[in-house]
Amino acid sequence: MMRDITLGQYYPVDSPIHRLDPRTKIILIFLYIIAVFLVPNLLMYIPVAAYLVLAAGLAKLPFSMLLRSLKPMRILLIITFVLNLFFATGTKKLLQIGGFVLWQEGLLTALTFSFRLILLVTGSSILTLTTSPVTLTDGLERLASPLKVIKFPAHEMAMMMTIALRFIPTLIEEADKIIKAQTARGADFETGNLMARARAMIPLLVPLFISAFRRAGDLAMAMEARCYRGGEGRTRLHKLAYGRGDLLAFLSILVLYAVILSTRML
Amino acid sequence: MPIVLEKLSHHYKSGPNTAVALEDIDLTIQDGELLALIGHTGSGKSTLAQHLNGLLEPTSGRVLLNGEDINQKGANRRALRFKVGLVFQYPEHQLFEETVYKDIAFGPKNMGLAEEEIDARVRGAMDRVGLEFEEMKDRSPFELSGGQMRRVALAGVLAMQPAVLVLDEPTAGLDPRARDYLLQDVKRLNEEGTTVVLISHAMDEVARLATRVAVLAHGKLVMEGPTAEIFVQQERLAQMGLDVPEAFKLALRLQQEGLNLGNHYRLSDIADGLAAAIKGGDTA
Ligand SMILES: Nc1ncnc2c1ncn2[C@@H]1O[C@H](COP(=O)(O)OP(=O)(O)OP(=O)(O)O)[C@@H](O)[C@H]1O
Ligand SMILES: [Mg+2]
Numbered sequence: 062m063m064r065d066i067t068l069g070q071y072y073p074v075d076s077p078i079h080r081l082d083p084r085t086k087i088i089l090i091f092l093y094i095i096a097v098f099l100v101p102n103l104l105m106y107i108p109v110a111a112y113l114v115l116a117a118g119l120a121k122l123p124f125s126m127l128l129r130s131l132k133p134m135r136i137l138l139i140i141t142f143v144l145n146l147f148f149a150t151g152t153k154k155l156l157q158i159g160g161f162v163l164w165q166e167g168l169l170t171a172l173t174f175s176f177r178l179i180l181l182v183t184g185s186s187i188l189t190l191t192t193s194p195v196t197l198t199d200g201l202e203r204l205a206s207p208l209k210v211i212k213f214p215a216h217e218m219a220m221m222m223t224i225a226l227r228f229i230p231t232l233i234e235e236a237d238k239i240i241k242a243q244t245a246r247g248a249d250f251e252t253g254n255l256m257a258r259a260r261a262m263i264p265l266l267v268p269l270f271i272s273a274f275r276r277a278g279d280l281a282m283a284m285e286a287r288c289y290r291g292g293e294g295r296t297r298l299h300k301l302a303y304g305r306g307d308l309l310a311f312l313s314i315l316v317l318y319a320v321i322l323s324t325r326m327l
Numbered sequence: 328m329p330i331v332l333e334k335l336s337h338h339y340k341s342g343p344n345t346a347v348a349l350e351d352i353d354l355t356i357q358d359g360e361l362l363a364l365i366g367h368t369g370s371g372k373s374t375l376a377q378h379l380n381g382l383l384e385p386t387s388g389r390v391l392l393n394g395e396d397i398n399q400k401g402a403n404r405r406a407l408r409f410k411v412g413l414v415f416q417y418p419e420h421q422l423f424e425e426t427v428y429k430d431i432a433f434g435p436k437n438m439g440l441a442e443e444e445i446d447a448r449v450r451g452a453m454d455r456v457g458l459e460f461e462e463m464k465d466r467s468p469f470e471l472s473g474g475q476m477r478r479v480a481l482a483g484v485l486a487m488q489p490a491v492l493v494l495d496e497p498t499a500g501l502d503p504r505a506r507d508y509l510l511q512d513v514k515r516l517n518e519e520g521t522t523v524v525l526i527s528h529a530m531d532e533v534a535r536l537a538t539r540v541a542v543l544a545h546g547k548l549v550m551e552g553p554t555a556e557i558f559v560q561q562e563r564l565a566q567m568g569l570d571v572p573e574a575f576k577l578a579l580r581l582q583q584e585g586l587n588l589g590n591h592y593r594l595s596d597i598a599d600g601l602a603a604a605i606k607g608g609d610t611a
Contacts, residue, residue, distance in 0.1 A: 235420075238415065238420075239420070239421055241377065241382050241415070242413075242415045242418065242420075242421035243421060243433075244382060244408065245380060245382060245408055245412070245413040245415070245484070246408070246421075246433055246434040246437060246483060246484065246487070247405055247408055247409060247433075247434055247437030247438060247487070248433070248437060249405070249437070263423065264421075264423045264433065265423075267423035268420055268421055268422065268423050271420075271469065272420060
């Protein structure tokens, strides 16, 4: 059950997408998200989806990985779909069951919002699946560093994110181990009503929090022991540099924009 | 209730990679024995242990308890876990209750036992691991020392009174006294009829306690037999990055010096042999 969380989990293979500069990928994801919102009608989701599939293919990500990133969102997806379906009003009736009227507009908005959500989530998960957490935050820090002029703590933010991301797999592993240990004592995490299940989480959450705090303490100590004192004057091990792939990537998103915008104009 | 592993294999999948943790293991755990499971780091010991109570499902092969496949459809996994108790590596990290008493009672409570029975079991388990009941029962498990926490965790499993007890490196990180104490407990339990599977890196510990030893290397069962027969194969063990007990090394040195006491692997046996040899020398 713990293995379902894809967000923040790096999928380590070598691919053209993996090799892109993290800054490129972050900017691209932003542009991609805007593109998703710019899509004027259902039909135009096809080029966006194609773009996504192309990126996933180039990144050598199995389809199942993308599906898995949607799994935690499934409830939100269903709610979005159902709410839009039944609470929109319009002009063209498609179906009427008793007091319920299904409008064509309702169906269209429901589909639009659901596709939008799916494309947004899978798109962002491609970023985290193809970029190691350290590289990702490196990219973020570099992108945000101009903001240091207005006292924005770019380095501290990046460090916090690196640490948080770094510990996600550790915590998952830890949770897995604790679940097993409590299961061995007859704990039951999977059956019962909501209250029973919530209560069943206590034997998992208490040890997990304790170990997280212990780790945080240890880490702070270890960082201080190695004289960490913030970003001022710190040099980097890996210098970021743009390459030819990055140029191609930017061009590709331009093409996507051209396609979407051209239909908007028409 | 004997546990039989039949052609047991386990592969871990993580992202694009598959790691073969166990391959074609055939092993029987007899009633009442104290089987030691040894092997280098990453050889698959913990993985094997988690198959014994159904926490992991085999990729292929079967685990039989009393002749019944524990992973077949409809098998009662929870009941199984009360029969085969598993104490994980660093079990103190699983403590969660406000008091020692409540934490140890967690297992028996899950078994659905009556209040008096739970109470009796908690007392019994605490007594067994050397925790003073009145003094310890209301303390928070988190303010105890590492060794005490380990004992609370062990008591938490013992309170379920499993017929088979699997211990994954129970003495790792304990000081010598806490270690001896814990091993005493394990030995006593075994003498009273509990089947024990002991995973350990400490060869002296294994030599002292185990009746039989199974050696894992890279996920395969490479050696298996009575303790004495395993430890005489010093060179093979060394090849796998394993050591032999200190006592055995001593016996070997003595042999090189011309005093043959046989292949002893227990310090006490060597002491006896030496004493006999010295006395024999005196009278001759
Ligand atoms: N949850 C997991 N996911 C992926 N691989 C794993 C997992 N747990 C263990 N492994 C791998 O399986 C192999 C066997 O691991 P296992 O923990 O059983 O070894 P071990 O003999 O208990 O080692 P140790 O002496 O260090 O405790 C190792 O190569 C390990 O990397
Ligand atoms: Mg282990």
